[in-house]
Amino acid sequence: xxxxxxxxxxxxxxxxxxxxxxxxxxxxxxxxxxxxxxxxxxxxxxxxxxxxxxxxxxxxxxxxxxxxxxxxxxxxxxxxxxxxxxxxxxxxxxxxxxxxxxxxxxxxxxxxxxxxxxxxxxxxxxxxxxxxxxxxxxxxxxxxxxxxxxxxxxxxxxxxxxxxxxxxxxxxxxxxxxxxxxxxxxxxxxxxxxxxxxxxxxxxxxxxxxxxxxxxxxxxxxxxxxxxxxxxxxxxxxxxxxxxxxxxxxxxxxxxxxxxxxxxxxxxxxxxxxxxxxxxxxxxxxxxxxxxxxxxx
Numbered sequence: 068x069x070x071x072x073x074x075x076x077x078x079x080x081x082x083x084x085x086x087x088x089x090x091x092x093x094x095x096x097x098x099x100x101x102x103x104x105x106x107x108x109x110x111x112x113x114x115x116x117x118x119x120x121x122x123x124x125x126x127x128x129x130x131x132x133x134x135x136x137x138x139x140x141x142x143x144x145x146x147x148x149x150x151x152x153x154x155x156x157x158x159x160x161x162x163x164x165x166x167x168x169x170x171x172x173x174x175x176x177x178x179x180x181x182x183x184x185x186x187x188x189x190x191x192x193x194x195x196x197x198x199x200x201x202x203x204x205x206x207x208x209x210x211x212x213x214x215x216x217x218x219x220x221x222x223x224x225x226x227x228x229x230x231x232x233x234x235x236x237x238x239x240x241x242x243x244x245x246x247x248x249x250x251x252x253x254x255x256x257x258x259x260x261x262x263x264x265x266x267x268x269x270x271x272x273x274x275x276x277x278x279x280x281x282x283x284x285x286x287x288x289x290x291x292x293x294x295x296x297x298x299x300x301x302x303x304x305x306x307x308x309x310x311x312x313x314x315x316x317x318x319x320x321x322x323x324x325x326x327x328x329x330x331x332x333x334x335x336x337x338x339x340x341x342x343x344x345x346x347x348x349x350x351x352x353x354x355x356x357x358x359x360x361x362x363x364x
Contacts, residue, residue, distance in 0.1 A: 076163070076334045092332075093245065095201065096158055098166045100145040100185035101178060107144035112178060115142050117345035135339045145185040148192075155189075155196045165199025165245060167254060171208040172230040176217055179208060187237070194243045201245040201252045202234050207259035223260055227270040235274065247279040247292070247329060254281045254295060254331070264290040281331050286324070295331035296320045298338045303352030308338065310361065313354060336362040 076096055103112025104122070111122045117133040122142055124131040132142050143150045158166065168186045171179040186202075193200045209226050212218035218226055231253070238244055245252045261267055267290040271277055279292050286294040299316040300308055324330040337356030342348050354361065 093164050093199070094162065095165050095167045095199065095245070096163050097169065097203065098154075098189065099169045100189055101169070101182050102143060102145045103178070103181060104142045104144040104147075107147040107150075111142075112181075117341070117347055119345040119347075133341050133345055135341055146181065146188060148188065151185075151189055151192045152196075155192050155198060158198060159196055163198075165201070165243075166193060167201045167203050169203045169205060169256065170234070171205045172226070173233045174208065174212055174217070174226070174230075176208070176212050176215055190238050190241070190243065194241060198243065199245040200238065200241075200243055201254065202238070203254035203256050204230065204234070205259075206255055206257045206261045210260040213260075224266070224269050227261060228272065231270055231278075232273065250276045250279040252281070253278040254283075256283055258282060258287070262287075264288060267291065279329065281329075284320070286327060293324060293327040293330040296333045298335055298354060300338060300351040300354070306350060306352055308352050308354040310355070310357070310364075313361075314364070334362060 076094060099114075101112070101114050103110065104115060105111060115122050115132045115134075120131045120133045122130040122132050129137055130142055140150070140153065145151075155166075166189060168189055169182075170186050171177075171182050173179075173183055190200050192198075206227060209218065209223050209230075212226065213220050213223065234253070235251075239251045255261070255267075261270060264287045267280060267282075267287060271280070271290070277290075280287075280290055282291045282294045283297055284294055286292075296317060298308070299313065302308055302312050302316060304312075321332070335354075336359070338352065338354035339356075340350050343350040356362070
């Protein structure tokens with residue numbers, strides 16, 4: 068599971084490098100539509116509480132939430148039309164071209180149906196505002212279903228196929244869906260269940276054209292055109308990821324990805340999870356935002 072309040076901005080580059088006179092890359096924001104909040108919902112969802120914090124408790128004008136950072140509008144509900152419009156307008160004003168929606172599939176496990184509903188509403192609002200959308204598929208949701216006993220391991224590929232066909236039928240035909248050279252863009256956060264190029268080739272069987280697929284950090288070639296970077300919190304030492312180590316990771320990623328058919332580059336403001344304080348599991352580490360310097364770099 069990812070940090071709750073991590074915001075990333077991705078740039079899709081369809082050539083090895085950009086020079087003067089070339090079009091600027093498409094800039095997309097990674098978006099987590101998984102929040103449930105009162106009064107839109109009847110209860111506070113896990114991502115605000117982590118079964119530890121109580122948002123009904125207000126201290127110095129702020130609700131107690133599962134985050135070190137506090138939203139300017141307070142804890143919000145991802146299905147609230149006013150919130151979705153607000154986020155979309157912020158992206159428009161910021162020069163962001165669209166949103167990459169973190170999606171857990173079409174199963175009924177956990178809060179996946181709520182995430183699916185929110186995703187559908189964000190796509191509709193993006194269409195109204197003229198923003199692009201793409202899906203980042205969480206194949207860890209397939210493993211979660213297996214672990215929960217609601218899906219047989221032998222049916223994992225079929226579940227992945229059904230999920231991606233759902234994306235295809237519901238959103239990919241829309242003009243707002245992001246494409247690269249006529250191919251719909253799909254990202255994967257993981258890989259957790261589908262760890263090889265061959266597995267993803269099976270998941271995408273039946274697609275024509277094949278998606279422009281991007282895996283996390285490591286390109287799963289040849290099915291994946293490229294990959295995208297993510298904060299390398301695994302490189303933390305003593306619970307801290309230094310700026311120097313982060314920059315070394317990014318430089319290595321840029322060098323390694325230069326020959327690929329396409330790549331997605333990334334930027335993030337910092338990393339500060341609250342899992343340890345909530346008693347969920349140990350922290351993944353801390354990356355100092357340095358008052359905005361990390362994001363600017």
